[in-house]
Each structure stands twice: as structure tokens, then as C-alpha cells.
Amino acid sequence: MQKAVIIYSTTDGQTKRICEFLVQKLKAKIDIDLFSIDDIDQVELSFYNKIIIGASIRYGKHSPKLFKFIEENIQILKEKFTAFFSVNVVARKEGKNTPDTNPYMKKFLQLTNWQPNLLGVFAGKIDYPSYKFTDKQMIRLIMFITKGPTDTSGSFEFTNWKSVEEFSDRLLQN
Numbered sequence: 001m002q003k004a005v006i007i008y009s010t011t012d013g014q015t016k017r018i019c020e021f022l023v024q025k026l027k028a029k030i031d032i033d034l035f036s037i038d039d040i041d042q043v044e045l046s047f048y049n050k051i052i053i054g055a056s057i058r059y060g061k062h063s064p065k066l067f068k069f070i071e072e073n074i075q076i077l078k079e080k081f082t083a084f085f086s087v088n089v090v091a092r093k094e095g096k097n098t099p100d101t102n103p104y105m106k107k108f109l110q111l112t113n114w115q116p117n118l119l120g121v122f123a124g125k126i127d128y129p130s131y132k133f134t135d136k137q138m139i140r141l142i143m144f145i146t147k148g149p150t151d152t153s154g155s156f157e158f159t160n161w162k163s164v165e166e167f168s169d170r171l172l173q174n
């Protein structure tokens with residue numbers, strides 16, 4: 001059986017939920033482990049056939065930990081089958097929801113010299129009640145400008161689980 005590892009970089013948990021969904025979809029056919037990027041020291045990458053990384057966007061950026069991880073492991077990432085997906089709310093919009101059209105994915109590919117075999121972009125979640133005051137106001141402003149939900153008592157999941165499922169199918173095909 002093939003062995004794969006999924007590594008997630010999350011702040012509020014939605015990227016982890018997407019990774020857990022992928023694990024459920026894949027585990028019958030691939031021997032699969034799941035780790036937070038915070039626990040990366042415990043991961044022996046050479047052990048796996050496939051390395052899958054998911055990371056979310058906060059104020060326009062993926063976490064610096066993601067870039068550090070890529071820099072430190074670029075050689076092995078180039079040798080293995082690899083996949084990367086980004087989670088952000090810009091991706092809730094048609095025309096910004098594919099690897100070719102999502103601005104954060106385009107920027108990510110410019111910032112690293114890693115070229116994953118498979119790319120994905122998934123819309124995330126806005127959970128106003130869980131945000132600190134400043135974040136709540138900032139997100140509300142961004143949502144107002146981009147015609148998204150502005151009711152700060154609400155929680156809005158934009159993730160298209162069908163498209164996550166399609167991504168899991170593509171992971172199996174490769």
C-alpha cells in the first residue's frame with residue numbers, strides 16, 4: 001500500500017478539517033498520516049510516497065512556517081509526488097477559485113521554487129463570533145468591499161466539499 005502524509009498549516013481549523021476530510025476519503029486506499037506543520041519535527045518525509053500540504057491565508061499571506069518548511073525540505077519535495085492546496089475566502093468567487101486564477105496560489109508559486117505535481121484551491125470559512133475585535137472589524141470591512149456576508153453574529157462556510165472530493169480522486173489517480 002502506498003504511504004502518504006498530509007501536513008496542514010491552519011489558524012482557525014478549516015484547513016485541518018479539509019485535511020481530515022481527505023484522510024477519510026483516502027484511507028481505504030492509501031496508508032495515510034496527518035500532521036500539523038507545528039509538529040513537523042516528528043515527520044520522516046522519506047518514509048512516504050506522497051506528500052500533501054494544505055495551508056490557509058491570513059491577511060494576504062501563507063504562514064512563514066510553510067515557507068521555512070519548503071526551504072528546508074526542497075530536495076525531498078522535488079523527489080516525491082507532491083500536492084499543495086491553499087485555503088482562503090477569495091476562492092469563494094468564480095474566477096478566483098482555481099490554481100490558475102487564485103491570486104494567493106499565483107503568488108505562492110512565485111515565492112517558492114517548489115512545483116507540486118497537483119495544486120488545489122479551496123474556499124475557507126468566516127466565523128465572526130470566534131474572531132478578536134480587530135480581526136472581526138477587518139474581516140467585516142473586507143467582506144463589505146467584496147460583497148460577502150457582514151453579519152458579525154454569523155458563521156459562513158464557503159468550502160465546496162465536492163471540489164475537495166475531486167481533489168482526493170486526483171490524489172488517488174497519481
Ligand SMILES: Cc1cc2nc3c(=O)[nH]c(=O)nc-3n(C[C@H](O)[C@H](O)[C@H](O)COP(=O)(O)O)c2cc1C
Pocket residue numbers: 009010011012013014015016056057058059060061087088089090091123124125126127131135139
Ligand atoms: C484575521 C483573518 C485574516 C484573513 N485574511 C484573508 C485574506 O487576506 N484573504 C483571504 O482570502 N482570506 C482571508 N481570511 C480568511 C481565511 O483564509 C479563512 O477564514 C480560512 O478558512 C482560514 O483557514 P484556517 O481556519 O485553516 O486558518 C482571513 C481570516 C482571518 C480570520
